[in-house]
Amino acid sequence: MFYKLLPIVKKEVINNKYFIITFSNLEMAKQCHPGQFFKLKDLHQELPILPRPFSVYKVKDDKISFLIKVVGLATRYFFEKALGEDVALLGPLGNGFQIVRNKKVMIVSGGIGYAPLIFLDIELKKEKNKVFFFHGGKSSEDIFSENVRNFTEDGSTGEKGLATDGVENFLNINQIDAVYACGPKIMLKKLSEICKKYNTEFQVSMETIMGCGLGSCCGCSIKMIENGKIVYKKVCKDGPVFDGCKVVWDD
Numbered sequence: 001m002f003y004k005l006l007p008i009v010k011k012e013v014i015n016n017k018y019f020i021i022t023f024s025n026l027e028m029a030k031q032c033h034p035g036q037f038f039k040l041k042d043l044h045q046e047l048p049i050l051p052r053p054f055s056v057y058k059v060k061d062d063k064i065s066f067l068i069k070v071v072g073l074a075t076r077y078f079f080e081k082a083l084g085e086d087v088a089l090l091g092p093l094g095n096g097f098q099i100v101r102n103k104k105v106m107i108v109s110g111g112i113g114y115a116p117l118i119f120l121d122i123e124l125k126k127e128k129n130k131v132f133f134f135h136g137g138k139s140s141e142d143i144f145s146e147n148v149r150n151f152t153e154d155g156s157t158g159e160k161g162l163a164t165d166g167v168e169n170f171l172n173i174n175q176i177d178a179v180y181a182c183g184p185k186i187m188l189k190k191l192s193e194i195c196k197k198y199n200t201e202f203q204v205s206m207e208t209i210m211g212c213g214l215g216s217c218c219g220c221s222i223k224m225i226e227n228g229k230i231v232y233k234k235v236c237k238d239g240p241v242f243d244g245c246k247v248v249w250d251d
Ligand SMILES: Cc1cc2nc3c(=O)[nH]c(=O)nc-3n(C[C@H](O)[C@H](O)[C@H](O)COP(=O)(O)OP(=O)(O)OC[C@H]3O[C@@H](n4cnc5c(N)ncnc54)[C@H](O)[C@@H]3O)c2cc1C
Pocket: 037, 048, 052, 053, 054, 055, 056, 066, 067, 068, 069, 070, 071, 072, 073, 074, 075, 076, 112, 115, 116, 206, 207, 208, 209, 210, 235, 240
């Protein structure tokens, strides 16, 4: 697999924190599965040297979109790029989510964790699943759609409080077969406790900081318990989707 240099065919600025960039490539688009990611690199900038990973946000025909939060150098450069300017893309990479069929499922996102879950939502619905989508953010700036159940910490949009509190209340009175999530570690840890309590399957996309992105630096390692033993997995090579009930969250 090689990097492809593609022009930005669409750019949408959501607010000063988030934006969406879209590229067109039928071959890549056809291969995308929810939960997979691409590595993106601005070849016109020397720094940062390493490409950055971004989840597939939406795929339609030949178009692949990424929802990106501006946090540092690379994301700032992508934010500042104009329509028609090029970016080097490698992907799709990683395992992605396992899609169940004819089940009742929950999707839970926190902040930019929303990015890989919209594509998942579409594919789960195609497989006749009943989907309940809960999203949480600090304030209205972190809310992307009115079509999901939104929670904000400051109460500026949606329900005031944490998405995980909403999830727990929901699971108290509803039977759910699987939970899919992506978001901050503290939210995922809480969800894993909830899923264990309600004996619910839990698939989680891990957005750890990546180094080489090739499986050789161990910069993206996470700790898991498998068959009673501690094992280390690499998000870039073995993931980014894992059984959230087996992840050791305290490290
Ligand atoms: C599999 C995967 C999928 C991802 N999908 C998306 C996505 O769809 N949209 C999106 O906006 N981001 C996503 N990320 C995170 C994204 O890769 C980072 O935000 C990006 O690499 C930051 O690059 P930068 O040069 O702008 O920031 P840097 O200068 O590298 O970092 C700026 C600050 O952000 C912190 N930081 C960097 N990366 C992360 C991270 N992964 N988690 C928490 N803090 C971090 C750094 O510690 C630093 O404080 C994903 C990460 C992974 C591993």
